[in-house]
Structures are given as structure tokens and as C-alpha cells.
Amino acid sequence: MFKYILKKEFLLIFRNLHALLVLFVMPSVFIIIMSLALKNTYSNSIDVKFEVLLTSENKSKDIEDLLKKLQNNNFFNISYSQKSSDDKTILYSKNYDFLIKIPASYLKDIQNNKDINVDVFSTADMSIQNINLLKSQISSNISKQLIKNLLIQLDVNTQETKDFNKSIKHHYVSKENSFNITSVQQSVPAWLIFSMFFILIPISNTFINEKNFGTLNRIKSINVSMLPILFGKIVPYYVINLFQVLFMILIGIYLMPILGADSLQIKGNIFLIFLLSSLVSLSAISFALVIANIANKSEDATTIGGISNIILAALGGIMVPKFIMPQSMQELSELSPMSWALDSFLEVFVKGGTFVDIKEYILKLTLFAIICFIISYILLIKKGSK
Amino acid sequence: MAIKIKALNKSYDNSKVLENLNLEIKEGEIFGLLGPNGAGKTTLISILNYLEKKDSGQIKIFGKTYEKNKNYIQSISSYVPQSYAFYPDLTAYENLEFFAALYKIKSSSMKDAINSSIEMTALEKYRNKQAKTFSGGLKRRLNIAIGLLNNPKILYLDEPTVGIDPQSRKYILDIIKNINKDKKTTIIYTSHYMDEIEYLCDEIAILDKAYIIKKDSKENLINENALVTIYCENEEIKINTQNGYEELLNTFEKIKQENKKIKKINYGNKSLEEMFLKITKQDLRD
Numbered sequence: 001m002f003k004y005i006l007k008k009e010f011l012l013i014f015r016n017l018h019a020l021l022v023l024f025v026m027p028s029v030f031i032i033i034m035s036l037a038l039k040n041t042y043s044n045s046i047d048v049k050f051e052v053l054l055t056s057e058n059k060s061k062d063i064e065d066l067l068k069k070l071q072n073n074n075f076f077n078i079s080y081s082q083k084s085s086d087d088k089t090i091l092y093s094k095n096y097d098f099l100i101k102i103p104a105s106y107l108k109d110i111q112n113n114k115d116i117n118v119d120v121f122s123t124a125d126m127s128i129q130n131i132n133l134l135k136s137q138i139s140s141n142i143s144k145q146l147i148k149n150l151l152i153q154l155d156v157n158t159q160e161t162k163d164f165n166k167s168i169k170h171h172y173v174s175k176e177n178s179f180n181i182t183s184v185q186q187s188v189p190a191w192l193i194f195s196m197f198f199i200l201i202p203i204s205n206t207f208i209n210e211k212n213f214g215t216l217n218r219i220k221s222i223n224v225s226m227l228p229i230l231f232g233k234i235v236p237y238y239v240i241n242l243f244q245v246l247f248m249i250l251i252g253i254y255l256m257p258i259l260g261a262d263s264l265q266i267k268g269n270i271f272l273i274f275l276l277s278s279l280v281s282l283s284a285i286s287f288a289l290v291i292a293n294i295a296n297k298s299e300d301a302t303t304i305g306g307i308s309n310i311i312l313a314a315l316g317g318i319m320v321p322k323f324i325m326p327q328s329m330q331e332l333s334e335l336s337p338m339s340w341a342l343d344s345f346l347e348v349f350v351k352g353g354t355f356v357d358i359k360e361y362i363l364k365l366t367l368f369a370i371i372c373f374i375i376s377y378i379l380l381i382k383k384g385s386k
Numbered sequence: 387m388a389i390k391i392k393a394l395n396k397s398y399d400n401s402k403v404l405e406n407l408n409l410e411i412k413e414g415e416i417f418g419l420l421g422p423n424g425a426g427k428t429t430l431i432s433i434l435n436y437l438e439k440k441d442s443g444q445i446k447i448f449g450k451t452y453e454k455n456k457n458y459i460q461s462i463s464s465y466v467p468q469s470y471a472f473y474p475d476l477t478a479y480e481n482l483e484f485f486a487a488l489y490k491i492k493s494s495s496m497k498d499a500i501n502s503s504i505e506m507t508a509l510e511k512y513r514n515k516q517a518k519t520f521s522g523g524l525k526r527r528l529n530i531a532i533g534l535l536n537n538p539k540i541l542y543l544d545e546p547t548v549g550i551d552p553q554s555r556k557y558i559l560d561i562i563k564n565i566n567k568d569k570k571t572t573i574i575y576t577s578h579y580m581d582e583i584e585y586l587c588d589e590i591a592i593l594d595k596a597y598i599i600k601k602d603s604k605e606n607l608i609n610e611n612a613l614v615t616i617y618c619e620n621e622e623i624k625i626n627t628q629n630g631y632e633e634l635l636n637t638f639e640k641i642k643q644e645n646k647k648i649k650k651i652n653y654g655n656k657s658l659e660e661m662f663l664k665i666t667k668q669d670l671r672d
Contacts, residue, residue, distance in 0.1 A: 004487030008476065015475040015516075214469035218532070221435040223460035224488045 001224075005232030012206055013236050019202040023244060027195030028251055031187050035252075035261045038183035049077040050097040050130065053090065058082060060104040062145065069141040075133060088121050098122050098134055107145055182262035188252040189345035190318045193338055195248070196241050196277075197284040197309050203237055204292035204301035211296070226380050230373070234285050241281035245273075268348030272355060276348060279365040280341045286372030287337070293379035312336045317343075340364045387449070388413040388540055388572040389434070394443030396429055403429045405596040407443070411574065411589070413539075416566050418587030418604075419576040425593040427576045428468070431542050434574075435465040448539065464538035468545045470525045471532070474518035478509050478528050481517060482535060489536040499535050507531040507561055523554025530561065540572045541565065547582060559585055616641070617650040 013020060054070070056063050059082060070078045076098070091099055099121040103109060109116045118138060122131055210216045219229060252264025266273070288305065295301035313319055315329075316338030322330055333339045344361035347353035355362075387410055394407040404426045411417045421427050432438040434445070436456060445452035447459045472481045482500045491499050504513055507527040512520065517528055526546055533541055543562065547555045559582060565571050577583055583590060584604060591601040600607065614634055616623040618641060625634045641648060 001487045001490060004484050008473065008480070008484045011480060012473060012475050212469075214467040214471040215473065217432075217437055218465060218467055218471040218485075219488060220437055221460065221463070221465040222485075222488045222536075223457050224490075 002228050002232065005228055006235055009206075009232050009236045013202070013240065016202065016206075019205070020240070023195060023199060023202070023240060024247055026198065027191045027244065027248055030191040030194070031184075031248060031251055032256070032259060034187040034191060035182075035184045035256055036259065038187065039261055049075055050134070051095060052076045052078045052098040052100060052134065053081055053094070053096045054078055054100045054102065055081050056102050056104040058104045062107040063102070063104055065145060066102075066138075066141055069144065070137060073137060075130075076137065091121060091123055096123075097126065097130075100134075100138065102138075106142070107149065110142070110146060111149070184252050184256045184262050184264050185350050186321070186346070188248055188264050189349050190342055192245060192248040193280060193316075193341045193345065194309070194313050194318050195244055196280050196341075197287070197312065197338060199237050199241060199281075199284050200288035200291055200305040200309060201302060203233060203285065203288040204295060204305055205298050207233070207289070207292035208295060208298050208301055226377065230289065230377060230380065233289065234282070237285050237288075238278070238281050241284065242274075242277055245277040264349075266349060267352040269354070272348050272353075272358065273345075275362070276341070276344050276358065276365075279362060279369065280345075282369040283337050283341070283365050283372070286369045286376060289376035290372050290379070293376050312338045315339065316341070337365060337368050340368075387411070388415075388447065389574075390444075390446040392444040394430075394433070394445065395441045396426075396433060396438070397441060402596045404433075404440075407596075407598055409591060409598060409601065411572065413448075413572055414566070414570045415588040416562070416573045416575055416586050418583035418590040419574060419593060420580070420583055420590060421576075421593035426596050427593055428544060430593070431465070431544055431574065431576065435463060435542060436460065437465075461536065462539040463542065464533040464536055464540070465542045466529055466533040466544065466546055468548060470517075470529055472517055472528060475516060477514050477516050478504070478520075478531070479513045481528065482532060485532045486535050491535065499537070502537075503531040503534045506534055506565060508557075521554070522550040523557065526550055526554065526558055527561070530558070534565065537569070538571060540574065543573060543575045545577050546575075547577065547579065555579075555582070562586060613652075615652040616648060617652075618646045618648055621646070 052070075054063070054067060059080060063080070067078055067080055070076065088099060090096060101119040101121070103116055103118075106116050106118070120131065120135060120138070210219075220226070249264060249266065253266075254263075257263040291301055291305045291308070295304055313336075315333045316336035317325070317333055318338055322333055322339070322342075325333065340361040344353075344358040344365075347357050347361075351357075389409065389411040391407055391409040394404055394409075395402070396404040407426075407430070419427050419430070429438060433440050434447075436459075447455075448462065450458055452459065473484070476484070479500065482503060483496065486496045486499055504510055507530055509524070509527055509531055512524055512528075517525060520528065530543070530546060533543075546562075547558050550558070562573060562575070563586060566573050573586075575583065575586060587604055589601070590604055590607055591598050593599070614625045614627055616625070616637065623637060625637055627634055
């Protein structure tokens with residue numbers, strides 16, 4: 001009997017190509033867009049540097065020195081203007097990202113213990129990280145100039161004050177092998193999990209059609225257990241979820257480098273990836289079965305399912321990385337199964353973690369899948385037997 | 387006796403749907419269940435098919451107690467719902483194959499069971515076409531074909547001809563008559579179409595507001611009011627003969643004296659529909 005239940009489910013899935021296509025196209029597009037969009041977040045340089053206009057009342061030697069030093073970085077393109085120091089609208093009229101207003105005699109003023117004001121203006125949408133980056137560039141270069149002048153006064157041979165920032169190099173460390181974290185490494189697992197949970201839409205649609213067409217009642221009137229009917233729904237969608245995992249990994253490895261992003265590196269154990277994918281899939285399918293049992297119409301399932309998926313994704317760090325969330329939100333995100341899935345995937349994909357590192361997430365996902373399955377089974381049996 | 391129901395009660399949220407319902411359905415007959423919307427027909431069929439629980443009462447099916455013989459009763463029954471309860475994206479054959487598997491028909495005899503159902507419902511030409519491409523009549527036939535797979539002793543047909551053209555209806559009614567004739571299947575048939583019930587059924591029960599308000603043979607129900615209608619030239623005279631024939635005889639005498647010509651005489655209700663409207667009081671139901 002189970003063979004025919006599976007045959008029916010597979011036929012229904014493969015004859016609904018639109019839904020199938022969405023499950024593969026949607027996450028692929030997300031992975032491509034988010035990997036390319038976040039590329040600079042994980043990189044030591046950016047493709048398009050910020051345009052910065054430095055202004056002062058005249059171009060003194062100190063200003064020239066500062067300009068030269070500020071030019072030497074991976075993030076800012078510095079130009080100079082003697083005019084428009086009070087005209088902040090230049091940010092928009094000339095497409096600058098930053099405007100720096102600095103007194104031409106700033107170095108002498110500092111050395112004479114006078115207060116100086118350096119004003120930095122930016123466009124309204126500038127992130128605080130980028131503003132702080134520019135401020136630290138300015139202050140470190142001024143400090144270097146001061147130290148150099150001091151050493152000259154003391155008649156010490158300085159040559160060039162050493163840029164210690166260049167000596168400080170950051171390395172991401174994985175547990176097994178050394179490799180760099182990239183936006184692809186972050187985006188593939190995140191959007192893969194999101195798409196696996198989106199299996200809710202086709203599952204609930206077929207299930208609700210069965211309810212509304214009276215097919216489910218007809219099945220109940222036959223002397224047949226509901227367990228194989230539910231298991232029959234799990235197996236085909238589990239297979240699809242695994243194909244999604246494979247497809248997204250292949251996109252990360254082969255397509256992303258062609259599009260100018262980094263290639264996905266998998267250093268974690270393949271068995272662990274398979275185990276995690278299976279558990280995430282079973283959690284997603286069981287959750288979908290609960291929603292399908294609760295909803296009475298396809299529209300309800302799409303609304304309830306779509307909204308709950310988006311909330312779980314937002315909470316779980318899929319849309320916004322958890323590390324930029326405040327502490328309270330990070331604690332709240334621990335309630336989302338997508339968070340458990342993402343943390344465990346990142347542990348394996350990015351950090352090369354082992355079973356021990358993800359055992360807590362495995363337990364949580366397993367329990368979530370079992371509880372959802374039991375709830376959906378009870379709802380299925382109870383509904384109609386009023 | 388195929389079905390014996392004693393003092394059956396069912397209510398939803400304090401609203402009685404079936405109250406003290408007693409019913410006997412003989413083996414091998416086509417039993418018509420009539421009633422306006424909300425009368426309790428579908429609830430009764432749902433209870434008999436274990437889709438809803440009864441509050442109280444006794445049910446025996448082929449002598450077996452309802453509660454203790456669920457597996458047996460389900461194995462000899464088949465329920466054809468009002469809706470198209472199959473998968474539109476599957477072909478007729480794939481649908482039948484799936485339901486045959488649920489009926490636990492062995493692989494060796496599955497093909498025969500499917501072919502027999504296809505033959506009885508004349509779906510041979512359409513066996514490999516997706517059900518979503520079918521006309522309303524073909525969909526109704528497939529719905530019935532699925533119900534025949536387990537060769538049931540009792541077949542429940544819940545308004546099986548809703549929304550189809552008269553030709554398809556006639557075709558389906560003949561199929562149902564043939565199933566009853568060839569396989570001696572007891573058929574419980576609900577419908578809003580009185581002409582169908584009149585055409586098909588041997589016994590009829592009328593359900594209204596949770597009660598069976600009438601149960602009798604088709605002939606008795608139609609004739610029971612003993613209404614004689616005499617159609618003369620430009621005149622229609624109705625006489626109730628329930629309390630004797632004196633008035634009828636006087637009327638004939640009068641017609642003779644006046645030298646009127648009798649065109650037609652009808653005995654009983656004109657149709658089942660007339661009788662149905664009469665006893666359910668004709669008021670509009672939700």
C-alpha cells in the first residue's frame with residue numbers, strides 16, 4: 001500500500017512544476033543576490049570606495065600630508081576642495097558620501113594645545129560602522145603626523161612612521177582546516193534553510209485540497225491508518241529538500257565564482273551535512289503538516305505559513321545576521337528552529353565543526369520534528385471525528 | 387437487514403442534528419434519503435461511515451454491532467461523497483490504483499478490480515486521461531468507480547449527480563440501477579432531485595429537522611394522501627378520499643349531470659416532489 005501512496009504523492013508533486021520550480025529558483029536567486037550584496041561585509045576591501053571631500057580654508061603642507069596618507073586605504077577615495085566648506089548639500093549635488101571640514105593649521109593648533117574641531121558630515125543613510133572607520137582613519141593619520149613631528153624635533157631619524165595597522169592581520173579560524181569566511185559561506189546555508197521551510201506551501205496546498213475535495217474523508221471512511229498517509233507525505237518532500245541542499249551547494253561552489261563572488265568551501269563532514277539536512281527537512285515538513293492541518297483554505301495556509309516562515313527566518317538570523325542583533329534579540333532568536341538549523345549549518349560549513357559541536361541543535365531539531373509530527377497526527381485524527 | 391438504527395442521537399453545540407432516529411434498510415434495496423438542506427442526511431451517512439461520532443443510539447450493519455466491528459463494516463462499505471473526492475492531477479487509472487491500494491486489494495487482483503470498476507462506469511476511453519480534463523459527468527462516474535473498487539455490500543451515494551447535465555444524470559442513474567441489479571449491492575442514496583429518487587429507490591425516508599418524518603415505499607408515499615384530481619374542461623377538481631369515497635361519487639354524479647367531459651384523473655400526489663414539499667411545509671431552508 002505504501003508504494004502506491006508514495007507513487008501518488010510523487011506524481012502530484014511532479015505534475016505541479018510551478019511549485020517545484022519555486023522551491024529551487026527562489027533560494028537560488030536569494031543566494032546569488034545576498035552573496036553578492038554582502039560580499040564587502042566579509043571582505044577586507046570594497047569594490048566601490050566611498051567618495052570623501054576634504055575641505056579647509058587653504059591647502060597647507062599639513063593638509064597635503066594628511067591627504068596623501070588618507071588616500072592610502074581600501075575604503076575611501078579622498079579629494080580636496082578649498083571652497084564649499086559650509087555647503088553640506090554638496091554631499092548630494094556632487095555625490096559625495098562624506099565631507100570633512102578641518103582647519104588648515106590643525107597640526108600647529110594641536111601642538112600649541114589649542115582645541116581643534118574636525119567635522120565629518122555624511123549622507124543620511126551612512127552606517128555608523130563606516131562613519132567610525134573614517135573617523136579612526138583621520139585620527140590615526142593625525143596621530144602619526146604628530147609623532148613624526150615630535151621625533152623630528154627630538155632629532156630622531158624617523159624615515160617613515162610605521163603603519164601598525166598594516167601589521168595587524170586578521171585570520172578566521174575554522175576548527176579543522178583554515179579558510180576564510182565569505183558572504184557565500186554565510187548566504188548558502190541561510191537561504192537554503194529558508195527554502196527548505198518554504199516546502200510548507202506545496203505540502204499544505206495538496207493537503208488542504210485533499211480536505212476540501214473530501215478526499216481525506218473518503219480515505220478515512222476506508223479501513224486505513226492515517227500514519228502511512230502522513231509518512232507518504234514526508235518521504236517525497238524529504239527527497240526534494242535533499243535535492244535543494246545539493247542544488248544550492250552546487251550553486252555556491254560553481255556558479256557564484258562565475259558571478260564574481262567567492263566559491264563555497266565545504267570543510268565539514270559530508271555525513272554531518274547529510275544528517276543536518278535530513279533533520280532540517282523533517283522539521284520543516286512536520287511544521288508544514290501542522291499548518292496544513294490547522295488551515296482550512298489554501299489562502300489561510302499561504303498566509304499563516306508564509307508569515308510564520310518569515311518571522312522564524314527574521315528571528316533565526318536568516319535575514320539579519322544574529323551577530324548584529326542586540327543581546328535580547330539574540331536570546332529571542334534561540335526560539336526559532338531556523339536559528340538552530342542555521343547555527344548548526346554554520347558550525348559545519350564555516351567552522352568545520354564536529355558532531356559534538358552540533359549535538360544540542362540536533363536534539364532540538366529532532367524534538368521539534370517529533371512534536372510537530374505528533375501534533376499533526378492528532379489533529380488529523382481528531383478533525384472530522386466530532 | 388442491511389442497516390438497523392435505533393434511537394440515534396447527534397448534536398453539535400447543543401443543536402440537535404439527529405434525534406431519536408430509528409431506521410431499517412433491507413439488504414439489496416436502493417434506499418432514498420430525502421430531506422431539505424440541514425436535515426441531517428450527510429450527518430447520518432458520516433456516522434455510518436465512522437467519519438463522525440454518534441452521541442447515543444444503536445447501529446447494526448449486517449447484524450454486526452457498529453462499535454465492535456469497525457474494520458469489518460468499513461471493509462464491506464463504500465462511501466461516495468458529494469464532492470469530487472479524488473486527485474484531479476492523476477489519471478482515472480492512477481486514482482483507482484491509489485484507492486485500490488488503500489482498500490488493501492492485492493496486487494494480483496488489483497488490475498481486475500480496477501478494470502471492473504472502469505467497465506461498470508464506462509470509463510474505458512478515459513482511463514489514462516487526467517481527471518482534471520474530465521467533464522462533470524465523467525468526474526461523477528470516476529467518483530462512483532472508486533466506490534466500487536472494494537465490491538461493497540453497502541454503497542453510500544451522497545448526491546452523486548449534483549451539477550451535471552440531464553444526459554449524464556440519466557447515464558449515472560442507470561449505472562446505479564445496474565450495480566444494484568448485478569451485484570445486489572444495498573445502496574443508500576441521498577439527493578435533492580425527487581425524480582431521481584422516484585426513478586431509483588424502492589424505499590424512501592424523509593428527514594427534516596433531525597427527525598425522520600416519513601418512511602415508506604415509494605408507491606405508498608406518492609399515493610398516501612389519497613388525493614384524486616379530476617381534470618374537466620377548464621376545471622381542476624381535487625377530492626381527498628382519505629375518509630371515504632362519498633364526495634368523489636357525488637362529484638362524478640355532478641359532472642355527469644352537467645354533461646362535462648373528463649379529460650384526465652390523477653390519483654395520489656402528482657409526484658414525489660409534490661408530496662415532499664407538502665410534508666416539509668415548503669418553507670425556504672438555509
